[in-house]
Amino acid sequence: MLTIQNLTKAFGANKAVDNVSLHFDRPMMIGVIGASGAGKSTLLRMLNRLETETSGTITFEGREISALKGGDKRRWQADCAMIFQQFNLVPRMDVVSNVLHGTLNRRSTIATMFNLYPQADIHRAIDILDRLGIAAHAAKRAEALSGGQQQRVAIARAVMQNPKIVLADEPIASLDPMNAQIVMDDLRRIHDEDGRMVIANLHTLDTARRYCDRVIGMRAGRVVFDGTPAQLTTGVARDIYGADASFSEAATSTSIDTLDRPTQAKRAERA
Numbered sequence: 196m197l198t199i200q201n202l203t204k205a206f207g208a209n210k211a212v213d214n215v216s217l218h219f220d221r222p223m224m225i226g227v228i229g230a231s232g233a234g235k236s237t238l239l240r241m242l243n244r245l246e247t248e249t250s251g252t253i254t255f256e257g258r259e260i261s262a263l264k265g266g267d268k269r270r271w272q273a274d275c276a277m278i279f280q281q282f283n284l285v286p287r288m289d290v291v292s293n294v295l296h297g298t299l300n301r302r303s304t305i306a307t308m309f310n311l312y313p314q315a316d317i318h319r320a321i322d323i324l325d326r327l328g329i330a331a332h333a334a335k336r337a338e339a340l341s342g343g344q345q346q347r348v349a350i351a352r353a354v355m356q357n358p359k360i361v362l363a364d365e366p367i368a369s370l371d372p373m374n375a376q377i378v379m380d381d382l383r384r385i386h387d388e389d390g391r392m393v394i395a396n397l398h399t400l401d402t403a404r405r406y407c408d409r410v411i412g413m414r415a416g417r418v419v420f421d422g423t424p425a426q427l428t429t430g431v432a433r434d435i436y437g438a439d440a441s442f443s444e445a446a447t448s449t450s451i452d453t454l455d456r457p458t459q460a461k462r463a464e465r466a
C-alpha cells in the first residue's frame with residue numbers, strides 16, 4: 196500500500212532523514228517516536244510533498260508519489276491531509292468555514308475568494324463536526340475555542356478532504372492530558388471507523404503504546420525500531436532516545452494512562 200524506499204533528506208551536510216525504508220501493507224495507526232531532531236517531521240513532510248526528498252522513493256498504491264508534479268501533486272496532498280501541533284486554523288474565521296477549507300484543493304479560485312461553498316459541502320462539514328462532538332461550536336470563530344477544540348476542528352478539516360492518509364505532526368504536543376486524550380481518540384476513530392491510515396509523530400511513549408498498531412522509532416534520521424507497542428520495551432525506548440541507564444519513561448510520558456479510556460484489548464473485544 197505505502198512503500199518508502201531508501202528515503203533521504205539532507206539539509207547541507209545534515210541528513211535529517213537518512214536512508215529510511217518502510218512498508219505498510221494496509222491502513223493502520225502508526226506512531227513515529229524519537230528525540231527532538233530525529234527527523235520525524237521531515238519524514239512526514241516528505242510524505243505529503245511539503246518537502247522534496249534528496250533521494251529515494253515513496254510509492255502509494257502502486258503510484259510513485261515522489262515523482263508527482265502540478266495538479267497530480269495537489270491531488271496527492273488532498274489524499275494525505277496534514278494536522279499540525281499549532282492547529283493552523285484561520286483564527287478569525289468561523290469553525291464551519293475552517294472545515295470547508297478542507298475542500299480548497301478541489302475548488303476554483305473565484306469560488307474560494309467569495310467563500311462560495313455548495314450546500315452539500317456545508318452539510319457535510321456540519322455532519323463531521325457533529326461526529327466529532329463539536330457541532331455546537333460551528334458558528335464560533337476558531338480563535339474562541341480551546342486548544343483541544345481547535346485541534347478537533349483541524350481533524351474535521353482533514354476528514355473533509357476525504358483523505359486516504361492523515362499525517363499528524365505532534366498533534367497533542369500543545370494540549371493538556373485530557374484534551375490530548377480526546378484528540379488521540381478522534382484520530383483512532385477516523386482510522387477504526389473510516390479505514391484511513393493515520394501516521395502521527397508523537398513525543399510521548401505512553402501515547403504511542405496506547406493508540407498505535409505499529410511504532411516506528413527514529414534516531415538521527417534513521418529508523419532504529421519498527422514494531423508493535425508490546426515490543427517497545429523500556430530498553431528499546433532507551434536506544435531510540437539515545438539515553439543512558441538513567442533514562443526515565445516518565446520524562447516522555449503524558450498522564451493519558453491515568454485517564455479512563457478503553458484499552459486496545461477492550462476495543463478488540465468490542466469489535
Ligand SMILES: Nc1ncnc2c1ncn2[C@@H]1O[C@H](COP(=O)(O)OP(=O)(O)OP(=O)(O)O)[C@@H](O)[C@H]1O
Binds near residue numbers: 229
Ligand atoms: N528546513 C530546514 N533547514 C535546515 N535544517 C532542517 C530543516 N528542517 C529540519 N532540519 C533539521 O533536520 C533535522 C531533523 O528535524 P525534524 O524537525 O525533522 O526532527 P523532529 O524529529 O521532527 O524534531 P522535533 O520533535 O523537535 O520536531 C534537525 O537537525 C533539524 O535541525
